[in-house]
Amino acid sequence: MDWQRLLVSYFVGFVLLNVLLGLMAYMTWFERRVLARMQHRVGPNRTGPFGLLQPIADGIKLLAKEDIVPANADRLVFLVAPLLSFALAPLGAAVIPFGESLHLFGLEIPLLVADINVAVLYVLALGSIGVYGIILGGYASGNRYSLLGALRSTAQVISYELVLGLSLVGVFILAGSFSLQDILREQQRVLVIGPLTLPNWYILSQPLAFALFLIAAVAETNRAPFDLPEAETELVAGYFTEYSGFRFSFYFLAEYINMIVVSLLAGTLFVGGIDGPFADGVWWLALKALFFLFFYVWLRATLPRFRYDQLMGLAWKVLLPLALLNIGLTGLVRLWGIGAL
Amino acid sequence: MIDFSQSTPVILSEVRQLTPTRRELVLNMGPQHPSTHGVLRIRLTLEGETVIACDPVIGYLHRGVEKLGESHRYAQFVPWTDRTDYVAAPSNNLGYVLAVEKLCGIQAPERAQYWRMIMAELTRLASHLVWLGTHALDIGALSVSLYTFRDRELILDIFEKFCGARLTTNMMEIGGFSREIPPELPEMVREFCRYFPKAIQQYEDLLTENPIWLARTKGVGIIEPDVAINYGLTGACLRGSGVNYDVRKAMPYLLYDRVEFDVPLGTHGDVYDRYLVRIEEMRQSIRIIEQCLEQVPTDGPLMAYESQYVIPPHKNVMTTAEDMQRHFIWVIKGFSPPKGEVYHAVEHSKGELGYYIVSDGSPIPYRLRIRSPDFVNLQSLPYMAQGAMLADIVALIGTIDIVLGSVDR
Numbered sequence: 001m002d003w004q005r006l007l008v009s010y011f012v013g014f015v016l017l018n019v020l021l022g023l024m025a026y027m028t029w030f031e032r033r034v035l036a037r038m039q040h041r042v043g044p045n046r047t048g049p050f051g052l053l054q055p056i057a058d059g060i061k062l063l064a065k066e067d068i069v070p071a072n073a074d075r076l077v078f079l080v081a082p083l084l085s086f087a088l089a090p091l092g093a094a095v096i097p098f099g100e101s102l103h104l105f106g107l108e109i110p111l112l113v114a115d116i117n118v119a120v121l122y123v124l125a126l127g128s129i130g131v132y133g134i135i136l137g138g139y140a141s142g143n144r145y146s147l148l149g150a151l152r153s154t155a156q157v158i159s160y161e162l163v164l165g166l167s168l169v170g171v172f173i174l175a176g177s178f179s180l181q182d183i184l185r186e187q188q189r190v191l192v193i194g195p196l197t198l199p200n201w202y203i204l205s206q207p208l209a210f211a212l213f214l215i216a217a218v219a220e221t222n223r224a225p226f227d228l229p230e231a232e233t234e235l236v237a238g239y240f241t242e243y244s245g246f247r248f249s250f251y252f253l254a255e256y257i258n259m260i261v262v263s264l265l266a267g268t269l270f271v272g273g274i275d276g277p278f279a280d281g282v283w284w285l286a287l288k289a290l291f292f293l294f295f296y297v298w299l300r301a302t303l304p305r306f307r308y309d310q311l312m313g314l315a316w317k318v319l320l321p322l323a324l325l326n327i328g329l330t331g332l333v334r335l336w337g338i339g340a341l
Numbered sequence: 342m343i344d345f346s347q348s349t350p351v352i353l354s355e356v357r358q359l360t361p362t363r364r365e366l367v368l369n370m371g372p373q374h375p376s377t378h379g380v381l382r383i384r385l386t387l388e389g390e391t392v393i394a395c396d397p398v399i400g401y402l403h404r405g406v407e408k409l410g411e412s413h414r415y416a417q418f419v420p421w422t423d424r425t426d427y428v429a430a431p432s433n434n435l436g437y438v439l440a441v442e443k444l445c446g447i448q449a450p451e452r453a454q455y456w457r458m459i460m461a462e463l464t465r466l467a468s469h470l471v472w473l474g475t476h477a478l479d480i481g482a483l484s485v486s487l488y489t490f491r492d493r494e495l496i497l498d499i500f501e502k503f504c505g506a507r508l509t510t511n512m513m514e515i516g517g518f519s520r521e522i523p524p525e526l527p528e529m530v531r532e533f534c535r536y537f538p539k540a541i542q543q544y545e546d547l548l549t550e551n552p553i554w555l556a557r558t559k560g561v562g563i564i565e566p567d568v569a570i571n572y573g574l575t576g577a578c579l580r581g582s583g584v585n586y587d588v589r590k591a592m593p594y595l596l597y598d599r600v601e602f603d604v605p606l607g608t609h610g611d612v613y614d615r616y617l618v619r620i621e622e623m624r625q626s627i628r629i630i631e632q633c634l635e636q637v638p639t640d641g642p643l644m645a646y647e648s649q650y651v652i653p654p655h656k657n658v659m660t661t662a663e664d665m666q667r668h669f670i671w672v673i674k675g676f677s678p679p680k681g682e683v684y685h686a687v688e689h690s691k692g693e694l695g696y697y698i699v700s701d702g703s704p705i706p707y708r709l710r711i712r713s714p715d716f717v718n719l720q721s722l723p724y725m726a727q728g729a730m731l732a733d734i735v736a737l738i739g740t741i742d743i744v745l746g747s748v749d750r
Contacts, residue, residue: 039487144368148390148731225481225553234732236375304553305481307732308390 009114013094020090024256025055031297038301065245070142073242077140082243082250085133089257092126095119096264097181097273098282112181119180120172123265124165127220131157133254134222138239149238152228152308159315160219160226166323167212170330171202171269180268187272203270208326210270212319214295217262219311221255224300228308263292364388368731372401376479376735379745383722383738387731395726395734397719403749410709414675415441416515416652418709423509425713426747429468431460431500432689433747434513439594440685440696441515445650445678453517453644454595455637459530460503460512461595461687462626462633466537467496468690468742469623473544476616476739480557485547492540499529516651517644527634534627534634541623549620558613562725562737565610572721575714576692577618578741582610588688600632612740619742650676675704691715691742711750715743 029044029051036043044051069078097112116122131153138150175183189200203210219226228238235241240251267273267288274285306314368385371377380401386394406425410418422433435457442448449457470493474486497507502523504512548554564574569582579586587604589597605621607614645651652671657664680702686695692714699708718741725737 035483039484040491041487144366148368152390224483227481228732234376234735301484302547303482304477304548304551304557305732306553307557307730309730310556 027256029055034297062249063246067245070242072142074140077136081133081137082247085254086250088130089254092123092261118178120178134239141242143242145235145241146239149235160216163319164216167209169327170206170209173330173334184273188275201272212323221258225303225305263289266292390731392726392729395723397722402745406750414704420511426744428471429464429690430510431464431512435461436687436694437696438513438515443685444683447645447648449517450642452638452641455633458595459630459633462629463496465626465690467493469619472742479735479739495533561612561733563611573717577615578718581607581615581618588686588693600629602629615740677704713747716748
């Protein structure tokens with residue numbers, strides 16, 4: 001019954017995409033409210049109760065704006081680049097398992113869109129392609145600030161992608177699989193060390209990898225303190241300086257969706273995803289992802305911005321050697337079977 | 342004091358080099374840009390992210406304030422001084438009225454002098470808070486700016502209570518203050534002095550030992566002491582390089598010789614040292630304000646009414662014919678100070694603010710010149726920007742602490 005599975009997959013994907021877009025809209029609200037609280041402000045509170053309608057108002061406003069193309073922009077590339085960024089962003093969520101299969105109307109509905117056996121590689125690959133949207137948009141704008149933003153972004157994403165990928169290798173070695181479902185299943189086991197009973201979450205066995213992943217993920221999504229490509233006090237708005245209206249909102253959407261996807265990924269890879277006390281379920285994953293999203297906002301409220309050379313130095317001189325060290329250590333532990341984790 | 346004979350000259354032609362080659366990119370930063378603190382324009386020549394040359398272009402906020410001073414009567418010019426450095430209006434007022442008082446040979450009563458000191462130090466705090474907030478914002482620390490503006494509100498409330506205005510205060514008058522101090526004001530200032538050290542600690546917690554802040558500011562924009570002197574830098578830009586020059590100590594005005602305070606000095610002359618110097622200056626300002634509040638007499642005149650150059654008291658204008666006539670002349674024609682020229686400098690929050698007035702004996706100054714500290718300090722930007730990264734430029738603009746109204750005048 002292949003067509004049936006395909007149909008179910010489409011359906012799950014459709015639901016997931018809509019949930020993600022809704023979440024993304026409310027992520028902007030969440031960020032603005034939390035940031036405001038941290039900064040002795042109120043935040044949006046006029047549109048609807050607690051400003052809950054603000055994302056909708058913003059969306060309508062952005063869609064109603066004029067779509068301006070600068071005279072010396074490369075028209076075709078300029079118009080297509082934000083679509084590229086936006087279209088690729090939600091695809092990463094397709095491989096994240098949201099729970100065990102659901103049985104409805106005699107159908108088995110898996111709570112993930114696609115169970116790929118190289119799921120994590122797929123997500124990393126998406127990130128690599130996603131940066132094309134930024135680079136092309138920056139180059140095509142015909143603006144020097146955009147160009148500089150795009151250059152920074154290129155260098156940054158290439159460097160941190162490496163760290164991101166390598167930080168996950170330790171997890172792969174322990175789980176023995178690239179598939180997120182397998183990694184999740186491994187983490188659902190219980191670890192007994194003496195009197196302690198711990199979940200087999202990889203944050204415990206791979207703390208260094210977790211820290212590296214978190215740092216690289218923030219850099220990968222161009223967020224503070226690594227928000228150099230769009231550093232507004234230096235580059236006005238970086239690569240999307242010339243964008244307005246809904247094309248601007250596409251970049252904006254892509255950034256927030258990327259944040260959500262990375263948070264879901266971090267939740268799944270390191271803290272057990274849907275695994276949790278009392279009852280396993282998607283709420284645990286949501287809670288963990290929410291914590292990571294809060295962490296993003298928290299960072300933005302607290303830290304100054306890195307300088308370009310410091311950012312690259314951090315990636316190549318500090319994070320990359322640490323990631324390699326982590327791989328080496330994990331490999332040795334695995335080889336000698338210490339603790340038989 | 343400073344030994345000027347020891348310093349070596351800086352050759353400006355070596356600093357400025359503005360011919361872009363093929364590998365270089367000319368980036369026009371400003372006058373509309375989020376971090377040029379108003380309408381500063383900078384022409385940057387970049388190679389990658391490295392700055393090859395940096396050429397500040399000023400004049401976008403030029404309103405001819407000096408020329409206005411030469412066409413207005415002495416007392417009429419005080420509101421114009423508000424609008425030069427608009428984040429530190431009372432200090433500008435103070436520099437101007439002290440220069441005019443020096444020209445006329447008037448001295449404000451003791452009580453007025455203490456209150457002038459309190460207001461000048463509060464202004465320094467308000468101005469430093471704007472500086473800290475925008476400087477941190479430029480480097481990416483978002484929240485600090487909101488905290489500093491929150492605390493600046495308290496100072497502006499004090500200003501409002503004192504004179505009715507918050508930003509362009511027009512607070513000082515030639516001869517002192519013509520209105521009584523509101524009775525609740527001393528307690529407001531005391532309350533603020535109790536609260537503010539905690540706020541400074543909060544900013545320091547966020548920045549002083551933050552590794553990213555250190556990486557962004559340490560070793561960036563170094564000015565050696567002799568270079569600083571050659572550029573004529575004053576204020577924290579000079580003291581950050583370790584040169585001990587503070588107008589309040591070097592040429593005491595008002596009653597600064599009666600209060601105890603330290604002049605913080607830097608050692609490396611980089612952005613971080615200037616940051617530390619300004620943070621410490623805020624603590625010292627609190628110290629000065631507290632001493633002033635202790636020493637200030639609760640009663641006594643606020644205006645040097647005995648002088649013929651000063652506006653007659655409001656009450657007498659309505660009751661005595663003499664004062665009414667004098668008031669009429671003072672308002673319609675203005676007072677005519679003696680012939681001569683004066684220069685009076687005050688330690689403004691940004692450095693030495695000097696007013697140079699040439700009087701030909703008429704009610705209008707023959708020449709009025711404002712030595713604004715940030716105009717002079719801004720000259721050091723190309724020097725500091727040599728070999729810096731693009732991101733450093735915003736840190737350097739922030740560290741000079743410019744207000745374009747004062748630079749362009």
